[in-house]
Amino acid sequence: MGTEQDRKLERLLDLLAALLEARDPKARVELQRLVPLYPEDDVAARRAFSRDIEALARMGVPVEVVDGQVPAYRVQREAYELPDPGLTDEEAAALHLALATVELDLPEGSPAESLWKLTGGAAERITAPSGSTARLPGSEHLAMLWAAVNARQPVRFGYKAELREVEPWQLSCQRGHWYLQGLDRSRAAQRLFRVDRIEGLISPVGAAGAFFRPADAGPAVPPPPWLLGDEVRYEARLWVDADQAELIRAAGSFEVEERRPDGSVVLSVPVANPEAFRSFALTLLDHAEVLGPPEARADVVAWLETTAR
């Protein structure tokens, strides 16, 4: 470990102490007077100072920057300090286990550091039980959206080549994708957005605390693809053989219109997106057949004829 790094660490510690100690926001030159570890050269000092502020902000220190003739800085204690969650040993162990079992890799999301803060780490290494582990997909947008959900902060982002203004209600991870549920102000309607399809940057709009998630918002779960559309076009009748019927039943809720003696079933499926329904039916290969309505059956036949050619 070089002395260069030691000096930087000492400077960061002293700067943070000075920012926490400050009753009023303080300008850079004043902070440099209080923390006499900056280079004498003003240009170098300025550069080192802004790098330090960035480093503190990156690790989550709420550095307040007050604009004036020159910017002034401080850190408010209430914003800095983690309230004691009052976890029992048993609860702390349960959190350790959860973080050892389920993996979600986000920038600045280090679970080890979270546990240091919340529980003082673990005296013994906690590993996942041999039973199960899970991995959730990461996304650069998640932390920002999560902060916006908690602050009830409206946001703006690009989606399907349009700029949307959204009141973010809830994040959910379903079928391997993250979704944001919220009110799309541009359309005055509740929407579900795939987080990995958000285009560009997310920016706040207006003040925080601007809305409430309605109690009847419902689960933030994407409907099956064949229900993604403006209106239900028809109720399709889908025959499924006995083997697949059992698996399908476990995978989602389907209305069974008819049970046949051989164990096969006829499902009644509302369809808003005929292409997605056709894909679903074809993925079942020989285990399924679209019985009706005639337009749905004709669509499958035409598709198969083109494919068989």
Place this chain on the structure above:
Amino acid sequence: MTRRTSADDRLRRLLALVPWVAARGGADVEEVCARFGCTEGELRADLELLFVCGVHPFTPDALVEAWLEDGRVHISYADWFRRPLRLTPAQGLVLMATARALLSVPGTDPTGPLARALDKVAVAVGAEPGEGVEVELGEADRGVLADLQTASAAGRQVELAYYSFGSDRFTTRLVDPWLLFSSGGSWYLRGLDHQTREARHFRVDRVRSARVTDQPFERPAELGPTEAYTRRPGDPVVVLDLDPAASWVAGSHPVDGVDELGGGRLRIHLPVSEPGWLARLLVRLGPLATVVDGPPELVDLGRVTAARLLERYR
């Protein structure tokens, strides 16, 4: 340890370590090192810096006191750092999402220690308990998932009624259930398949039933990959041209290569684990995809499958 720690990393550690030690009026060096993942040498170096840290005018009353003595760490007058720094939004989300994910698994007590911890953490990170984030690890029959967990935890072999998507058949398999994992929104069982004597993955939503036997098994030290699909060296590759409307295929399956053909069309080199899997993909894509190269039995697979399915509709 040759891992290099940066000044930032050391600061993060100190900001968590200082309040923890100070609140206890001292702690054993060994325990501090174990909890905060550092060596005694690293701890000593950090404490030496902490000792000269403080605020202007840096008189003794404005400095932190920190020292090591008889195998114990002492820290006092560190009032600026009396509490740990708040969690970053990402850290808060990781905690809430992982805990909620685990709570969605059958067998987790919905009012147990984890649920109580989650409520307390929600308050500490400024979130509404029970709101903000939902996680579903995979759709699977909860009874089957619970049986597989039982078998895996108890070290018993299981007999599966398993539908193989690739070969499109139900088979009965005897499996050593090494590990259950969720990836890409589906649950998988990884274990030794007695029939082939090979380690493999089983999708839990394709298990119709699981019977826990009384036969024990040995779990190997190395369990292998927990990825939904791992490329096997012998897997054949097909070259597939995709219309713009089918370009999502390139992003949702592991591919060996993607070439742009112009006009939004793509050419992908797609490894195929099982012919049944490719058959489904090809009938689903229909005219939006063309197999331009690959083993003969795969080149015609889409056409052959479509013709066979068409019979049913005649």
